[in-house]
Amino acid sequence: MAYSSSLFASPFFSTDSSLFEVEVTRDEFHSFHKIDRDLFTRLVFVLKRDMNQSSQVIAFLLVVEQLGFARNLVAYLVSSQDMLIDAVANEVGVCLSILYNQEYSSFVLLNHNNNDEVVIPFLKDLTDSNLTLSYINQYRETILVGVTKNLNDVCNRAFDDIYEKGYKEQLLALERAKVIEEMKKIRLGSPQQTPTRFSVQRQTPSWWNVQQQIPPVEEKAKVAVTETEGADNKEDEEEVTPADDRTVFLTFSKGYPISESEVRVHFTRKFGEVIEAIVMQEAQENEQPLFARMVLKMEYASKIEEIVTPMDKNKFTIDGKHVWVHKFFAAPSTSHV
Known part of the structure; x- marks a missing residue:
């Protein structure tokens, strides 16, 4: 040259x-x-x-x-x-x-x-x-x-x-993100997110329950299964991480607008399919969002430490625009995402 x-x-x-x-x-x-x-x-x-x-x-x-x-x-x-x-x-x-x-x-x-x-x-x-x-x-x-x-x-x-x-x-990445989002909505819309002994029992064919009377031994077994399932559900509830505890707060530079899709593609490429939801600031047509909340999926809640670093803050460059990331702390009256 x-x-x-x-x-x-x-x-x-x-x-x-x-x-x-x-x-x-x-x-x-x-x-x-x-x-x-x-x-x-x-x-x-x-x-x-x-x-x-x-x-x-x-x-x-x-x-x-x-x-x-x-x-x-x-x-x-x-x-x-x-x-x-x-x-x-x-x-x-x-x-x-x-x-x-x-x-x-x-x-x-x-x-x-x-x-x-x-x-x-x-x-x-x-x-x-x-x-x-x-x-x-x-x-x-x-x-x-x-x-x-x-x-x-x-x-x-x-x-x-x-x-x-x-x-x-880029189009494939966006389409993939959309498909995953739709799959997530369908899954969250179902009554049971993970198969359990109780959910399997509920899905038992109708002909199985045509009997009018259940022998005492089977009745006791049913009670035992229910009690065990209750203990399992309680254990699952203890493992649930509240949305606020797996949410990061993003701030953007004024004059350098950035879209939700840009944020989603960047963090998905960098950390994998960790995003459950992104909530951008509501802004007028002639204005840009200056902040957003990004909620991680339950199974990737631990990733928050990697994203915000031990200092509870970090800076990323998305398409040449600076994005600051902080650990999200909700006020007592603030509703969850």
């Missing part, structure tokens, strides 16, 4: 886009951008990051290369471990937020006192401390033009088949 220290000298910013269509085939274009495709694939399918945000990450990294801050940045990341790639993608997410939201840039610069070591330590190291938050904020319009052009001229063409595969997987 040819790189240039000048943003607009990049071959990706040619004003004659038809030149690519005439001279470069789809396979050739994919081959030319193999490194970019490899990084995008790892972001989406290995690190389970959002495709749209991952495209913007690649577009931003290409701008960093084209400006001469790190000429082989994408190739270096492809040869790196997933942990570094994920960390750099998170930092790029902050940079993109600065580009797209001037209020956010003021918030970051003001609260961190231009401390790039805290906000973008990996990008700072990879660019020999030349790329800074102040630079990104100062040249935001120029960088944003470069990101947009890279998205249109490179990413949309180089990743077209990967997009298709990713969207299919």
Whole structure:
């Protein structure tokens, strides 16, 4: 791939886009951008990051290369471990937020006192401390033009088949979540959730009870079974974990709306089928929910310690947006989920 220290000298910013269509085939274009495709694939399918945000990450990294801050940045990341790639993608997410939201840039610069070591330590190291938050904020319009052009001229063409595969997987994941939710509703709607000796007895065919009288021995046996079943039910009740004790409280950043499906897909991918219900804050059409409650399934109640950590709080990044997770504590008058 040819790189240039000048943003607009990049071959990706040619004003004659038809030149690519005439001279470069789809396979050739994919081959030319193999490194970019490899990084995008790892972001989406290995690190389970959002495709749209991952495209913007690649577009931003290409701008960093084209400006001469790190000429082989994408190739270096492809040869790196997933942990570094994920960390750099998170930092790029902050940079993109600065580009797209001037209020956010003021918030970051003001609260961190231009401390790039805290906000973008990996990008700072990879660019020999030349790329800074102040630079990104100062040249935001120029960088944003470069990101947009890279998205249109490179990413949309180089990743077209990967997009298709990713969207299919997302749809399958959402459909799977919907099917599981419907199965859960059907199961919760039935009178008995788990088979017991008593439930088996109730399902005994009607012809079994045609006798009008039960011998005394069988009567005593029936009483014994009932008493034993009562003890089993009591034991089961003792093992029930109240909903509040397996609920986590999620808070979202204002200006960065996130949907219930995004939350469900992220936590399902990370922790498995642990979610029983997600209750988003009720908001008007022109507003975004700022918090939600996520209830874990009974059998995964212990997972709450892993999600919120022993400090009873944690932070996740979902599609480039920060989500803070806390242990849920209900007020005495608050009803259960």
